[in-house]
Amino acid sequence: MSGSAAERGEDMRRRGDARGRALLDALLEGRSEPDLAARAASGLGLPERGRYVVAVLGAAGCGPAAVAMEADGLRFFRRRRGDRETVVVALGDRDPAAAAALLARWCPGPGGIGPVAEGLAGLGAARRLAEVALLTCPPGTSEVVRLEERLPAALVASQPELSARLVTDVFGPLLALDPADRALLVRTFEAWLECEGSAGRAAGRLYCHRNTVLNRLRRLERLTSRSLTRPRELIEMMLALDAFRLTAPQP
Structure with missing residues (x-):
């Protein structure tokens, strides 16, 4: 029972x-x-x-x-x-x-x-x-x-179509580079952002000279036709970087 x-x-x-x-x-x-x-x-x-x-x-x-x-x-x-x-x-x-x-x-x-x-x-x-x-x-x-x-x-x-368009419009010339060359510029941009816009601190993180960081950033500006000193263009580049990270295959 x-x-x-x-x-x-x-x-x-x-x-x-x-x-x-x-x-x-x-x-x-x-x-x-x-x-x-x-x-x-x-x-x-x-x-x-x-x-x-x-x-x-x-x-x-x-x-x-x-x-x-x-x-x-x-x-x-x-x-x-x-x-x-x-x-x-x-x-x-x-x-x-x-x-x-x-x-x-x-x-x-x-x-x-x-x-x-x-x-x-x-x-x-x-x-x-x-x-x-x-x-x-x-x-x-x-x-x-x-x-x-x-x-x-x-x-x-959350907007994959706009995200893809952003990558193409902002990073288009970058995508045409050799993968190793592209990765170097992207990593330099990432380091510069992570170091709050300090080329010197980014250089320490990347184990290179401060002028090397500045030269790479200037090249990135030429390729994207955008300036890191203009807030609106910098925002476009940061959002394009997020979009690129989410779609690029991992090494």
């Missing part, structure tokens, strides 16, 4: 878990059914108006096998969606950077994390923006990135 009651209890628990997961999937898909968020909160034991982030990973296989788990004061719910894995993180009062750090440690990447959703009803929008963040990861990389850190690249990645 007791064994039968235990089996019935276990069956009810499994069905309750399945209902909770189905409701979570509906939220991630952005459905607008009446009381959906409230029912999901009850089924999953989560606050309806809590703080959440959603991560979308380019490949399944994130960390331990459990669908739901807790770590460092955070609760994680994993869902497989096609060839990707979606992870919902209940933050509580924690900073989203804590969730990003754990996911980067557990997951092979690449992955994108959307902005904080203030309530379960916002999971659908958070998931869509996490997918945009994932698009900012160049081919062959394994990083897990937050959308807030990649907004310009996200703008470029």
Whole structure:
């Protein structure tokens, strides 16, 4: 008798878990059914108006096998969606950077994390923006990135036709160069940007003379017909660089 009651209890628990997961999937898909968020909160034991982030990973296989788990004061719910894995993180009062750090440690990447959703009803929008963040990861990389850190690249990645046009219009002459020559100019431009426009610091990073950096940048300006000293043209070149990174094969 007791064994039968235990089996019935276990069956009810499994069905309750399945209902909770189905409701979570509906939220991630952005459905607008009446009381959906409230029912999901009850089924999953989560606050309806809590703080959440959603991560979308380019490949399944994130960390331990459990669908739901807790770590460092955070609760994680994993869902497989096609060839990707979606992870919902209940933050509580924690900073989203804590969730990003754990996911980067557990997951092979690449992955994108959307902005904080203030309530379960916002999971659908958070998931869509996490997918945009994932698009900012160049081919062959394994990083897990937050959308807030990649907004310009996200703008470029979310408009692939305009992105391709930007690369052609701005970097067209650069694309005609020998690959090694092109890579040298691109890496010099990247280093100069990373060093906040300091040719001297970029030279130290590239193990060359400051004048070498300046000569390469001047050549880049000639090839693109744009000046690094004109803000609008510099913005075009930076966005074109983001677009180029997202489409260029990795060495």
